[in-house]
Structure formats: C-alpha cells, structure tokens
Amino acid sequence: MLNDAVCFEKIYIVTGYTDLRFGIDSLAAIIESKPEKKPFVPNTLYLFCGRRTDRIKGLVWESDGYLLLYKRLEQGNFQWPRSESEVRNLSQQQFRWLMEGLTVAPKKAVKQVNPPEHMA
16 A cells, blocks of 8 residues: 555655654644644645654544554665655655655656757
C-alpha cells in the first residue's frame, strides 16, 4: 500500500528528525504546529522519519479517525531530507523515488529541449 500512494490526494514529508516513538496525537500536533498545515484533511498522507533512516511513519486522517502507517526496510535506507524542520509537498514521482531509496530532489535532471526547426 505504501509503495503505491495513488489513493492519496496529497503527500507531505516532515523534513528533519522525528522521534518515531511518538504516537498519533504527537504526530498530529507536529503537523498542527506548522503554518497552514491541517492534520484533519482526508486522503492526505504525512510522512515522518527518525534518526535511523530505515523506518518511517505515516499519518492519514480518514474522516472518522487517524490511520497510522509504519514501514521498516529490511535492507537499505530512505534518503530523507534533513536540512530543515518543515513540511514539504511531494509529487507522486518524488514519492516513488523516496520509496525506492532515491533522493526526492535529484541533483541534476535531464533537460527537456524542443526539436530544431529543420527537424520539425
């Protein structure tokens, strides 16, 4: 379920370190403390990562209560942004990269170009 997040309308990661001993209430409080972020939005996934980057927690509001997701990798680590303690929006592609162990912000992307006029 967590590798394919097409059921979520929006996906956010809380960058920096989060104590993964926190439960639903503490994680929701972290979201509420961020400007303009609301934890009670259905179909919105918030992801958290601790110091050990082999596990993450996800929090989703489902209109009747919270769903807490937990994923632990047997091998490898998530490439989690640590620079700032903020909430960051992810595209579906960035989410797939994160779940595959890749960074969500590639250092260099392939530049798209228009074909030359004589080739069109």
